[in-house]
Amino acid sequence: SINSRRLWDSLMETAKFGGTERGGIRRLALSDEDQKVRDWFKAQCEALGCTVRVDEVGNMFAMRPGRNNDLPPIAMGSHLDTQPTGGKFDGILGVLGGLEVMRTLHEQDYETNAPIEIVNWTNEEGSRFPPAMMASGVFAGAFPAEYIYQQTDRDGVTFLEELERIGYRGPMKAGDHTFSAMFELHIEQGPILENEQKMIGVVTGVQGMRWYEVTVKGVDAHTGATPMYLRKNALVGAARMIEAVDAIGQKHQPGVATVGLIENKPNSRNVVPGEVFFTIDMRHPDEGALDVMEAELRAALEAGLPPLQLSYEEKRIWSSPAVKFAPELIDCVRHAASKSRFAMRDMVSGAGHDAAYIARVAPTTMIFVPCEGGLSHNEAESTSMDECAAGAQVLLDAVLAYDEI
Amino acid sequence: SINSRRLWDSLMETAKFGGTERGGIRRLALSDEDQKVRDWFKAQCEALGCTVRVDEVGNMFAMRPGRNNDLPPIAMGSHLDTQPTGGKFDGILGVLGGLEVMRTLHEQDYETNAPIEIVNWTNEEGSRFPPAMMASGVFAGAFPAEYIYQQTDRDGVTFLEELERIGYRGPMKAGDHTFSAMFELHIEQGPILENEQKMIGVVTGVQGMRWYEVTVKGVDAHTGATPMYLRKNALVGAARMIEAVDAIGQKHQPGVATVGLIENKPNSRNVVPGEVFFTIDMRHPDEGALDVMEAELRAALEAGLPPLQLSYEEKRIWSSPAVKFAPELIDCVRHAASKSRFAMRDMVSGAGHDAAYIARVAPTTMIFVPCEGGLSHNEAESTSMDECAAGAQVLLDAVLAYDEI
Numbered sequence: 162s163i164n165s166r167r168l169w170d171s172l173m174e175t176a177k178f179g180g181t182e183r184g185g186i187r188r189l190a191l192s193d194e195d196q197k198v199r200d201w202f203k204a205q206c207e208a209l210g211c212t213v214r215v216d217e218v219g220n221m222f223a224m225r226p227g228r229n230n231d232l233p234p235i236a237m238g239s240h241l242d243t244q245p246t247g248g249k250f251d252g253i254l255g256v257l258g259g260l261e262v263m264r265t266l267h268e269q270d271y272e273t274n275a276p277i278e279i280v281n282w283t284n285e286e287g288s289r290f291p292p293a294m295m296a297s298g299v300f301a302g303a304f305p306a307e308y309i310y311q312q313t314d315r316d317g318v319t320f321l322e323e324l325e326r327i328g329y330r331g332p333m334k335a336g337d338h339t340f341s342a343m344f345e346l347h348i349e350q351g352p353i354l355e356n357e358q359k360m361i362g363v364v365t366g367v368q369g370m371r372w373y374e375v376t377v378k379g380v381d382a383h384t385g386a387t388p389m390y391l392r393k394n395a396l397v398g399a400a401r402m403i404e405a406v407d408a409i410g411q412k413h414q415p416g417v418a419t420v421g422l423i424e425n426k427p428n429s430r431n432v433v434p435g436e437v438f439f440t441i442d443m444r445h446p447d448e449g450a451l452d453v454m455e456a457e458l459r460a461a462l463e464a465g466l467p468p469l470q471l472s473y474e475e476k477r478i479w480s481s482p483a484v485k486f487a488p489e490l491i492d493c494v495r496h497a498a499s500k501s502r503f504a505m506r507d508m509v510s511g512a513g514h515d516a517a518y519i520a521r522v523a524p525t526t527m528i529f530v531p532c533e534g535g536l537s538h539n540e541a542e543s544t545s546m547d548e549c550a551a552g553a554q555v556l557l558d559a560v561l562a563y564d565e566i
Numbered sequence: 567s568i569n570s571r572r573l574w575d576s577l578m579e580t581a582k583f584g585g586t587e588r589g590g591i592r593r594l595a596l597s598d599e600d601q602k603v604r605d606w607f608k609a610q611c612e613a614l615g616c617t618v619r620v621d622e623v624g625n626m627f628a629m630r631p632g633r634n635n636d637l638p639p640i641a642m643g644s645h646l647d648t649q650p651t652g653g654k655f656d657g658i659l660g661v662l663g664g665l666e667v668m669r670t671l672h673e674q675d676y677e678t679n680a681p682i683e684i685v686n687w688t689n690e691e692g693s694r695f696p697p698a699m700m701a702s703g704v705f706a707g708a709f710p711a712e713y714i715y716q717q718t719d720r721d722g723v724t725f726l727e728e729l730e731r732i733g734y735r736g737p738m739k740a741g742d743h744t745f746s747a748m749f750e751l752h753i754e755q756g757p758i759l760e761n762e763q764k765m766i767g768v769v770t771g772v773q774g775m776r777w778y779e780v781t782v783k784g785v786d787a788h789t790g791a792t793p794m795y796l797r798k799n800a801l802v803g804a805a806r807m808i809e810a811v812d813a814i815g816q817k818h819q820p821g822v823a824t825v826g827l828i829e830n831k832p833n834s835r836n837v838v839p840g841e842v843f844f845t846i847d848m849r850h851p852d853e854g855a856l857d858v859m860e861a862e863l864r865a866a867l868e869a870g871l872p873p874l875q876l877s878y879e880e881k882r883i884w885s886s887p888a889v890k891f892a893p894e895l896i897d898c899v900r901h902a903a904s905k906s907r908f909a910m911r912d913m914v915s916g917a918g919h920d921a922a923y924i925a926r927v928a929p930t931t932m933i934f935v936p937c938e939g940g941l942s943h944n945e946a947e948s949t950s951m952d953e954c955a956a957g958a959q960v961l962l963d964a965v966l967a968y969d970e971i
């Protein structure tokens with residue numbers, strides 16, 4: 162069985178790469194901090210005798226051979242990048258939980274049937290370069306490498322420039338190999354397991370998600386000398402839209418709708434804002450409901466603006482449809498959780514995960530553990546040593562159960 | 567009479583310091599570009615034999631002696647700093663118009679009675695370091711130099727650090743001398759002169775203005791995994807406040823109310839915003855009306871938030887009361903405009919100006935010329951060569967009229 166303390170120590174050790182004053186992590190995809198944690202991860206895997214390979218979009222694969230190396234590997238994957246003010250567990254637990262499983266197998270000299278592989282997927286968060294889960298998306302054929310190469314951050318720097326700068330543009334074509342299965346261990350990022358005092362979430366799927374970008378255009382003007390009736394105030398238009406987006410989420414629960422990012426121009430105390438850029442994130446477990454939310458969004462954008470004499474552009478930049486995971490893998494997770502007598506419940510993930518894309522090309526599922534107050538994408542994100550260990554133990558047992566089928 | 571082409575060429579020459587692709591200027595106070603335009607201005611004044619002195623807050627005084635140097639100088643002042651995406655005339659016309667007057671006197675070997683001084687006031691815009699008109703405020707005793715020294719820009723850099731870095735912390739105490747009078751030539755920054763086809767605005771005063779800062783606090787959370795009913799979305803709260811501020815302006819016309827600057831944290835597409843900072847600018851020609859607007863603002867902030875479970879802090883950081891200019895100087899401007907047969911009208915300035923503070927310590931007034939579409943604080947700000955020249959001619963004639971009293 163896995164070593165809780167060793168797993169915890171690794172979590173705390175990597176938390177230093179981009180660690181913030183408030184106990185969180187700022188480790189944006191392809192930043193210097195991301196480079197450092199990747200180097201660390203590579204060294205740890207190689208110390209166990211694993212072969213580490215990197216593909217053309219920076220995904221890292223650390224492989225431990227099995228008895229039958231003609232079989233595609235069983236993968237355990239998640240991500241090491243974080244939000245600008247992220248926590249110490251989101252994604253990281255899935256990669257380091259995989260490392261802990263690998264260390265346990267190594268220590269016990271346990272020989273699996275299929276090879277076992279830990280994967281660190283590039284830029285899962287999508288916070289620096291949209292969209293989220295982009296590099297697992299390339300692996301799964303959802304978009305070409307060229308598409309994500311030219312994605313830019315808000316400073317106009319491209320994914321490709323940064324990938325090359327940190328030295329993680331690998332020679333391997335993304336998706337040139339497949340998996341027998343992939344298991345992703347993750348914190349829940351919501352309140353359900355904690356509220357119901359369950360240890361393990363058996364994840365049956367992921368809700369659908371869509372991202373939009375909106376630019377509202379008015380005219381820069383002097384705040385003192387421009388009469389109210391002559392203004393074209395883009396920020397007032399954006400404010401109405403932000404409220405409308407929230408109202409759509411409220412109306413379509415359990416769906417959600419959020420404006421997370423806003424940029425105001427020229428952003429000066431005495432200038433009437435002439436241009437506002439903002440993003441919208443809408444999700445629902447049901448694609449039909451998402452279509453309705455999208456239609457309502459467009460109607461709200463149209464309705465809010467005419468009296469303000471503003472124009473706007475709206476673009477859907479990403480859609481990741483609702484996903485159902487593989488029943489045989491879900492059974493392995495249930496079996497593994499029962500073995501350790503952990504209280505569990507089935508759930509659909511509210512957050513997007515690399516597993517959602519990998520499910521297109523290989524049998525895939527996820528394992529959730531609780532997080533305090535359901536808080537994630539927050540520096541205060543917290544999961545206990547025991548909860549992390551429980552997740553890694555279920556990951557180990559589910560992988561071995563699958564390996565034995 | 568003044569040389570229109572020479573004035574225009576100087577306007578275009580200085581527009582290169584911080585010139586933008588769209589024909590505007592980005593020359594924030596105490597930036598490298600500000601340093602360059604100051605160096606240029608100093609050299610031009612010295613070439614005319616003026617003595618250039620700098621005070622402790624960076625205000626620049628270029629003096630040409632008169633017959634009677636016991637008299638305090640007659641000043642012509644405005645500012646050379648701009649908004650982040652400002653135009654080529656706001657403030658600059660007042661300083662370079664003064665320079666053109668000085669060049670004309672020099673060329674004609676005209677000896678004035680009192681000394682004549684051109685002033686470049688530091689950081690009039692208040693865009694980088696709040697509040698606006700801060701260094702003329704120190705000159706006039708509205709606040710101590712120490713207060714503005716420790717004001718910071720949005721990156722946390724102090725006024726004093728930047729003042730020293732660009733080499734414009736002078737030895738002179740601010741306000742250690744006075745003026746016989748100050749005339750400030752400026753573009754109107756509003757639509758009235760253009761609409762009524764007048765050439766000259768005879769400015770009788772400046773409306774009252776107040777600045778506020780608001781921070782709304784909620785909780786960072788995951789946009790996908792956090793149910794709508796559990797959110798504390800600071801940006802939704804801020805959006806309601808932005809609309810409320812606009813509504814207060816609409817209700818109290820000719821008053822105005824604007825949110826010009828907003829910063830959202832952590833500003834990521836898939837994070838429910840946990841904190842929003844924004845600024846409010848409210849103005850009215852009548853102080854009593856401003857009190858009512860302020861009371862309504864506070865009520866609106868209180869009212870909007872409880873259902874959203876947010877908290878907020880609000881602080882009034884600046885108040886510049888309504889100002890009336892000196893009747894004898896206003897008469898000089900009327901006289902000067904009549905002399906050139908320019909159509910004119912009286913008006914109250916909607917924008918704040920250094921003249922508003924200087925009016926506390928010396929007889930002061932302003933001269934306005936039209937700007938296209940009333941547009942200012944915009945890269946497209948535009949005033950013709952003839953209009954600039956008309957303003958400078960009226961400035962010259964008003965200064966000489968006052969000098970002869």
Ligand SMILES: NC(=O)NCCC(=O)O
Pocket residue numbers: 251285286287293294350511512513514788790836
């Ligand atoms: N798990 C996680 O936080 N993923 C980021 C992608 C998203 O759900 O927005």
Ligand SMILES: NC(=O)NCCC(=O)O
Pocket residue numbers: 383385431656690691692698699755916917918919
């Ligand atoms: N004239 C001018 O634009 N001044 C800036 C101060 C203000 O009115 O906001």
